[in-house]
Amino acid sequence: MAIQVYGDSVSGNCLKVKWILDRLKVPYDWTELDVRTGATRTPQFLAINPSGQVPAVVLEDGRALSQSNAILLYFAEDTELTPIDAYERARMYEWMFWEQYSHEPYVAVRRFHMHYLGKSEDELDPKLWERGNAALARMETGLEGRDWLAGDHLTLADIALVAYTRFAPQGGFDLAQYPRVMAWVARVEDELGIGRVA
Amino acid sequence: MAIQVYGDSVSGNCLKVKWILDRLKVPYDWTELDVRTGATRTPQFLAINPSGQVPAVVLEDGRALSQSNAILLYFAEDTELTPIDAYERARMYEWMFWEQYSHEPYVAVRRFHMHYLGKSEDELDPKLWERGNAALARMETGLEGRDWLAGDHLTLADIALVAYTRFAPQGGFDLAQYPRVMAWVARVEDELGIGRVA
Numbered sequence: 197m198a199i200q201v202y203g204d205s206v207s208g209n210c211l212k213v214k215w216i217l218d219r220l221k222v223p224y225d226w227t228e229l230d231v232r233t234g235a236t237r238t239p240q241f242l243a244i245n246p247s248g249q250v251p252a253v254v255l256e257d258g259r260a261l262s263q264s265n266a267i268l269l270y271f272a273e274d275t276e277l278t279p280i281d282a283y284e285r286a287r288m289y290e291w292m293f294w295e296q297y298s299h300e301p302y303v304a305v306r307r308f309h310m311h312y313l314g315k316s317e318d319e320l321d322p323k324l325w326e327r328g329n330a331a332l333a334r335m336e337t338g339l340e341g342r343d344w345l346a347g348d349h350l351t352l353a354d355i356a357l358v359a360y361t362r363f364a365p366q367g368g369f370d371l372a373q374y375p376r377v378m379a380w381v382a383r384v385e386d387e388l389g390i391g392r393v394a
Numbered sequence: 395m396a397i398q399v400y401g402d403s404v405s406g407n408c409l410k411v412k413w414i415l416d417r418l419k420v421p422y423d424w425t426e427l428d429v430r431t432g433a434t435r436t437p438q439f440l441a442i443n444p445s446g447q448v449p450a451v452v453l454e455d456g457r458a459l460s461q462s463n464a465i466l467l468y469f470a471e472d473t474e475l476t477p478i479d480a481y482e483r484a485r486m487y488e489w490m491f492w493e494q495y496s497h498e499p500y501v502a503v504r505r506f507h508m509h510y511l512g513k514s515e516d517e518l519d520p521k522l523w524e525r526g527n528a529a530l531a532r533m534e535t536g537l538e539g540r541d542w543l544a545g546d547h548l549t550l551a552d553i554a555l556v557a558y559t560r561f562a563p564q565g566g567f568d569l570a571q572y573p574r575v576m577a578w579v580a581r582v583e584d585e586l587g588i589g590r591v592a
Binding site for chain 2: 247282297298
């Protein structure tokens with residue numbers, strides 16, 4: 197049986213998994229679960245991921261795995277998407293953990309509230325704006341003199357970070373204020389062949 | 395020059411780095427920075443970590459690295475603290491990413507507000523209580539029939555998760571409601587030789 201992927205296509209975390217499997221030419225079946233309708237809280241899905249979060253994958257032998265960035269590492273830690281040099285690999289991990297802690301909770305959450313829940317800017321926690329911009333500014337610094345976040349070619353760090361950065365304008369963020377980030381988004385989108393959002 | 399570690403000893407994220415270096419017998423100098431006094435926002439420290447977060451390390455060659463779990467992987471990805479089996483290793487990554495996204499922002503933040511900022515329970519966002527307990531319940535499920543979170547011995551997943559779980563009572567959480575978690579905390583503390591909190 198092929199690998200089963202459970203995901204919501206509006207979620208950047210889920211798209212990361214799709215992109216990596218497509219790029220590595222790993223066959224899979226995709227089951228669409230809408231996080232807004234409680235589809236990730238059914239007993240069937242909680243048996244796959246007790247945390248009730250997508251993405252989750254079930255491997256050929258029936259074992260399950262979740263957390264988007266852990267899934268990326270499982271499929272690609274021994275591919276050219278992971279730097280061979282130990283320090284560059286550690287920088288890749290650094291960006292991936294930073295993404296989940298300091299970027300996704302602000303950039304992705306603000307986009308979800310505005311774009312999918314239809315909330316207006318003044319209904320939102322101002323922290324989302326402040327910390328989302330801080331995250332984008334941090335990336336702008338990190339991309340100074342570099343084309344890619346870690347190492348000298350596309351790595352899992354770029355895939356993890358582009359997932360929600362490319363959708364930042366849907367959360368009201370102005371990427372034109374972060375020109376290196378804007379150019380990097382287009383570079384990663386082109387390299388992944390996923391089309392450009394903006 | 396020895397490895398330089400910048401950390402705040404009240405932070406579980408920083409203690410992770412201390413524990414791993416002690417266990418692997420890697421020599422280092424520790425510089426104490428109090429996050430409450432702005433010591434992580436000085437130009438000197440921002441030159442080391444532009445995100446202004448501890449822990450951060452400066453390696454012997456002068457290159458810097460931050461994000462606690464990335465630092466753990468840098469020092470221990472090729473040691474017995476990381477499973478050799480690819481699936482078990484991925485489960486370790488899964489717990490480490492989950493820790494930063496679904497555990498630390500609630501369990502650690504509630505403890506910081508109560509224990510270090512002296513806030514009373516009714517001044518706190520109820521989400522911290524609700525999601526902190528959800529995280530502890532998720533760990534209780536994950537430890538069913540197991541002594542360690544990933545694989546059959548101590549791994550980086552246990553080190554990452556014990557950091558704030560052992561201090562959960564300082565955030566008002568009752569670990570007695572999670573007997574497998576409580577036994578596991580003592581097991582990890584004993585294995586690391588760091589003494590017991592409770």
